[in-house]
Amino acid sequence: MKKYMPREIEPKWQQIWKDRDAYKTGEDPDKPTFYALEMFPYPSGEGLHMGHVRNYSMGDVLARFKRMNGYQVLHPMGADAFGLPAENAAIQRGVNPREWTLANMGKIREEQARLGISYDWDRYVGTCTPEYYRFTQWLFLLFYERGLAYRKKGAVNWCPECATVLANEQVEDGRCWRCDTEVVKKDLEQWYLKITDYADRLLEGLDTLPQWPEKVRAMQRNWIGKSEGTHISFSIPELSDEEVSVFTTRPDTLYGVSYMVLAPEHPLVPRLIKGKPNEGKIRDFMDAMRKETELTRTGSDVEKIGYETGAVARHPLTGEEVPIWVANYVLMDYGTGAVMGVPAHDERDFAFAKKYNLPIRPVIAPEGESTYTSLEEAYTDDGVLVNSGKFDGLANREAITAITEHLGQEDKGGKTVSYRLRDWLISRQRYWGCPIPMVYCDSCGIVPVPKEELPVVLPEDVTFDGRSNPLATSESFVHTTCPSCGGEARRETDTMDTFIDSSWYYLRYIDPHNTEKPFDPEKANRWMPVDDYIGGVEHAVLHLLYSRFVTKVLHDAGMLETDEPFKRLFTLGMVLKDGAKMSKSKGNVVSPMEIIERFGADTARMFILFAAPADGELDWSESGVEGSFRFLNRVWRMVQQHVDTVKAKPAPRIEDGAAKELNRLLHYTVKKVTEDSGERYQFNTAVSAIMELVNGIYAYPEEADRGILAEAVEKTVQMLAPFVPHITEELWQDLGFTSSVHEEPWPSYEEKALVLDEVEIAVQVNGKVRHKAVVPAQADKAAIESMVMNEEKVQGLIEGKTLRKVIVVPGKLVNIVAN
Ligand code: ANZ
Ligand code: ZN
Known part of the structure; x- marks a missing residue:
């Protein structure tokens, strides 16, 4: 029998998917759309951690599931690529922040591909590229035009370690959200976005989001603090x-x-x-x-x-x-x-x-x-x-x-x-961010850079000393001409808070190659709002509030029909090891790529999805991973065993007991997996239902009907496909199919097949179980009572006693009171 070798089949299928452009977003206007989104990563030098793997695996189950259910799915990925760590690497190691970041982005993309996530890579977006930040600047100008961006002098939060100001949202318990240094106040003139103008709408909008966790909505309500x-x-x-x-x-x-x-x-x-x-x-x-x-x-x-x-x-x-x-x-x-x-x-x-x-x-x-x-x-x-x-x-x-x-x-x-909410302070005295497209002219004052002249490109001739604002050290950048009078002028040398970059990236995915506008409103209206957004709860007031704000402004500017970006939000639980958060500082990190080396991406995904409820904490366990690997081997052998049966395409004849039972189990499993993975985010119970079906197939007698067996094997592979995309693709091919299993329609089920013919119920006498009776599943109370009372065994149990009462709970028990 052919052996299960994830190390061979996984890269093979990844290459085939790539060659076939398998996950390219469809543009058929008649098909329903589904936008599945996971929060994009920050491209640190460390690559992916298990939290990422968990996040993307869940998103991938949804994306693949929805595709099989006839949806046109948008499932994009990118990188939140501006930010301090790149600049710190530049200071510490003398590397160029751009090169450092681009290299990390490449590495992370490769790791994501190795997980077998079905992204439409054509839509990849990196927020640090001029093609992207040009439109971040465009958006800033839109805010400015609408009176929503302004400069103000005031006491601002200053992190002495990061040498930059911080927004209120980035100060946690008086400390910098990034480096934990105590924040001090400093008087500076800075750029702000007028989020307070939207306080009421941001608050009221929360009531239109029933598919957001109440916890996150409560956090936003408190933050707005009306x-x-x-x-x-x-x-x-x-x-x-x-x-x-x-x-x-x-x-x-x-x-x-x-x-x-x-x-x-x-x-x-x-x-x-x-x-x-x-x-x-x-x-x-x-x-x-x-x-x-x-x-x-x-x-x-x-x-x-x-x-x-x-x-x-x-x-x-x-x-x-x-x-x-x-x-x-x-x-x-x-x-x-x-x-x-x-x-x-x-x-x-x-x-x-x-x-x-x-x-x-x-x-x-x-x-x-x-x-x-x-x-x-x-x-x-x-x-x-x-x-x-x-x-x-x-x-x-x-x-x-x-x-x-x-x-x-x-x-x-x-x-x-x-309101407790303050305007959003967006100026940062740092290099690796999106330049604020503004110019200061002695005669004209503050002048916006015309949209046609964007992007204002980050200069390369800067000095990093960790203390001063690097952009201010670039003569060629600072000195410019005034767009309004042509006279000598000075450029704004602050860059924008990176949370602006991430507040609109989900819109760029919809139209990533547009060179005129951030996105085409018509296209955006087709996909927005995002149907499912998965990420960490730590973004409850930062990213998730800012994105809602930006969406509302775009809505008011006539660029979007919706004024809420994310219809449904799912916040996943943390990944722990030995009860502690998996983190570099604790030294308990399990590397995803090492797990893939040893067991394959499918095993990693299976373990992560199966080992805990999606919103709960996931405790990493070596034996759990091995268990998932064993299960996949068990599926592999089961399918290989029945290849000939499936290829023979026998018609199901589900008259006899075992066939009927397997048929019922199959329909039950399809129903359970459909509801659990498509609606409820209960991937763990979906997987365990499939495991029971696999047990049922193993226990299925040799002499029983082959038709239903073939169907059960086929559907097991289909149902597993969103969870473990490589092994199922290989098995599907082995079963003789030429199409991709991921393009198969999702299996359907019939309610009537779920009905049991007969059920076993307990017979109690005065509260003690004395006997098990088998009755038709459909029988009503009276029928059950007469059948049970007529059984010889039951007659014996109450012989010589006076019957006082009979209580019937259909499907469960009959209690006979007699003394
Ligand atoms: C008099 C008073 C009497 C108050 C009383 C409370 C109880 P919330 O609900 O959070 O809005 N307050 C107002 N501005 C403040 C500030 N800048 N710094 C600190 N405290 C401030 O709380 C409103 C209450 O917080 C206000 O009502 C005020 O105290 C205080 F028996 O005014 B109260
Ligand atoms: Zn001027």
Whole structure:
């Protein structure tokens, strides 16, 4: 018998697929489309890791499955190729970032091909190529034209290690998302994209995505952080009644205000402290706060620190004067950067007031109580207003509306909404990124590079010292002429955040060779939104939020019908080894290419898909891999054994018991595998169903009908094809077929074949199982009862007893109560 030799058959079929252009995307307008997408990799020098293999294997099962189900499938791949590691390699090893990256891209592509993933390689996209980044620049200009790209000076997150600014989304717990260094604040003028204009739509859109994990939607909701509240103006007598507006979600507590707090960065602070006793201390405090992060200022266990400015604010309703403080726990970039202090009803204010001996004035009492002598802690529950002038006696929830309306009438405030989401800071002081296509001219100001002149190409004559911005060291790049007046001008030397590159790559795949536009809207509308997007949950707020934003802008610009990019999102679980995340730092990495060398890509794929539910953690196990290899060998032998039977094409005659049973098992398996792999992402249970079918075929008697046997063997190979594409292709050929198994229609099943003829049920007497009875599967309760009660064995069991009750659960049991 021919032996299973993955090392021979895998490269062979990969070559054949390549020669045949087997996975070229179809363009037949009459066929339904399916866009299967996996997050593209960053081309690091290390090549693929098991997480990639898991991600791509799942995407490939879907792509192949959908093709067999008659869909025209777009299944593309590329590389997210700009970014710091290339530049760091350049600094450390003196290599050219472009060459380094292109070499890594080549290596990864080769590894992906060795996994047998069915990509349409003609559509390969690398974000660092001028053909691609030209249109990233084009998109930037589109944002600029639409008033969605602007420059602003402000305190930005700066990573001293990476020597670049970071977006808010790239600061995790006060640290750089890439190198874990503590982030500091720096005052710089930078480019921003106005994602906040889309805050509401980004939020509402989440409700139109039922096929996204709730966890990811919740993360985005929190990140956007919409909060409905009230803004209230307090006037400042010493600044000739200049007003400070506070943002609060609890206007019902307005009469309980005993002080006001400004963020140290609040623009009024310098004027308020001028010449006051605390001026020096507050200036030092302001400097110290600039270095801190949101977390080290507002964390619940962080000590509250504040200083009295010496100025006062006037309460908008009582006219009373309250002191103005500055404190660490109020942030400039939320709400208005100013807070009314209500220690009686807010925990943070309570702690602050206790520490600095500020008055605590209860204005909300629990129902039935009306006064407090003292409070042990802030009272944050609902209640009734007290000490609140004409609002006394009102339920506090109603008072929220009543006081807000009253403030509106008095022109001292009103309803407002605050968001946690900030505009997207996209300037990076690094080389290996997409140049921002802008020019600075002394007479014309900021001038965009005309679209026809794109791309603004990355210069080669730069110096890398790891400290300064390399683009600024290229004379030929910096000096240019103004597109508007032709005079001398200077180019923008910052590059874009790489998350812009990855926020639209799924659109470029649709039309990758277009030299006029990023993509043709007509083509995009045919494929978008992506039907299935698979990747890691770590992208929940970065990439996935940015892509939604960009899609909405393109929709508004009339370039896309859809305004959501990904219809369904699947976040896969991590790959572990010995219970820990597989990672270089833990030294527990299993190399995918080594596994392919030893067992073949099909075994690697089979193990990965079978060993755990797709969204759960996958624990790598050597014995598991060996088990998968053994299973494939078992399939191989089974098919080889029955080659002649299949070739003889016997007509199925499914009258006798064994044939009927195999037929039922076959239909059951087809149904299970269809539903599990096409709809539910339950690849592991799909595979185990196929394993049972293989067992059924092995156990099938020699003398039983050959027709159904041949059919079962054939369909087993077809069903395995999306999971293990090489071995199935070889076996299909051995079975005498000349077509590719991957072009076969997916097997169908009949519900009626799933019905069992007879079932075995337990017969209990007083709750104890005493007998097994076989009854027709279709029999109703009455029929089952009479059949069972008439059995001689059963008669014997209840002899001499009085029958009290018979309970029938069809398909399961009959319980006889008798005593
Ligand atoms: C008075 C008050 C009384 C408040 C009370 C709460 C309870 P969310 O729900 O997160 O939007 N706040 C407003 N701006 C702030 C800033 N820049 N830095 C720190 N804290 C700020 O929270 C809104 C509440 O957070 C606001 O309502 C304000 O405190 C505080 F019994 O105002 B509240
Ligand atoms: Zn000019």
